[in-house]
Amino acid sequence: MLILMLDLFVKSVTWEAEGVHSYDLRAPDLSPLPPASAGAHIDLVLPQGLTRSYSLLNAPGETRRYWVAVQKDPQSRGGSAWIHQQLKVGDRVQVQAPRNHFALVDSPAPVVLIAGGIGVTPLVAMAAQLNQRQTPWVMHYSARTRARAAFIDHLQNLQAASGGLGQLHLNFDQEPGGKMLDLAAIVNAAPVDAHFYACGPAPMLAAYQAAASQRPAEQVHWEHFSAAPAAPPAGGFQVHLARSARSFTVAPGASILDTLLDNGVSVSYSCMEGVCGACETRVISGEVDHKDLILTPAEQAQNKTMMICCSGCKGAELTLDL
Ligand code: FES
Incomplete structure (x- = not known):
């Protein structure tokens, strides 16, 4: 890439x-x-x-x-x-x-934005884009306290500029009387055609996925900003690099990325935990054991690309476009 x-x-x-x-x-x-x-x-x-x-x-x-x-x-x-x-x-x-692995779907349907802490950042841009599109949006933004919640003023300005189409709801769960977001109530209150976008810590996203499980999968979107600790990659397979005609053994417990870096192969990477997409690599052959948090289940099933920092191989060999 x-x-x-x-x-x-x-x-x-x-x-x-x-x-x-x-x-x-x-x-x-x-x-x-x-x-x-x-x-x-x-x-x-x-x-x-x-x-x-x-x-x-x-x-x-x-x-x-x-x-x-x-x-x-x-x-x-x-x-x-x-x-x-x-x-x-x-x-x-x-x-x-x-x-961009977290783009707004091109749709006039109303949008529900759910932010946890610093996970608000992509949703700030989304509220601005929805204003440009004149699409109705509601944002539920939860932080531990008001003092830890960034961009409240900016979001209030976006709400004011929405012409009545945008609504901002703030929640501070560690202030006196504070509670966690009631994600089931938020999902249930949304129109049937609404698209949902959430970004926040892993426990919040797990609760969100459970709350939205009855909605069509193509309307429920999320982005992790860090991953929960994952099991080490299975390893124990051969990786072939088609363009450079080199092959390596990925040892048990090692990732493809580690193996390539250890052997002086220059590849792009960032988070090393399957959440950013920087290491996405085209797959030529072999069955990928996907562990990332970016590709949708449908994209994973297509087996066209993989995140080499965290995903492995279900078989004995994998050939990559590197
Ligand atoms: S380095 Fe971020 S997904 Fe692989």
Whole structure:
């Protein structure tokens, strides 16, 4: 997969909520950036070799900047902590151009947006795109406390600009009297043709999937921003790289990505846990054991691509377009 790399600079850093900063990234000559639709993300390539994915907050069509938010993760392995502490106004940063695995379906049907914490970021862009389309939307945004909820003002502005088509509902589950979102009630109150989009922590998404299980699968969408700990890949198979005519044994407990990196093969990757799509690779032959959280069950069944950071092989051999 050809990935377009961009050399951008940090125009501004803004405190958005407790533990959340936003970064306004621009081209050095302020030229327009490749456009993105709502739900897209960019990858920041950090100096220590880490790559981290962040959803764009930009309204679609806004190409003068990429606007992302970074929540400092107390368990940070160097990504969010480094960005918060080291990335300053005027610094240069390498960015992989936007990709979108969480796009709005092209439909006039009403939309329900369900956000948990920093998972609100792709849904901010979606609310803006729905305003542009004049599609009715309702957002349920839950955070632990108001102080930890970023972009409330921005979302209220989007609601005000919707001409009555947008509704914002806030929920703070750790404030006095607070409760978790009643996802079953939210789903049951939505029109039968509504599309649902959710982004948040894994337990919230599991509850959402259960609550929406009676709705048609093509109307229920979600994006993880991190994965639950997964079982190690099965390993114990051969991987063949068709274009470079090389073959490797993927050992039990190792991933294809680890194996390729250990052998000096240059491949694109970011999250290493099956949630960002950076390592998506075309499959030429062999049956994939899909473990990612991006491809739909139908896409997984097609066996055309795989995420090599987490998925394995059901048989003895796999041939990839690398
Ligand atoms: S590196 Fe993110 S899905 Fe594989």
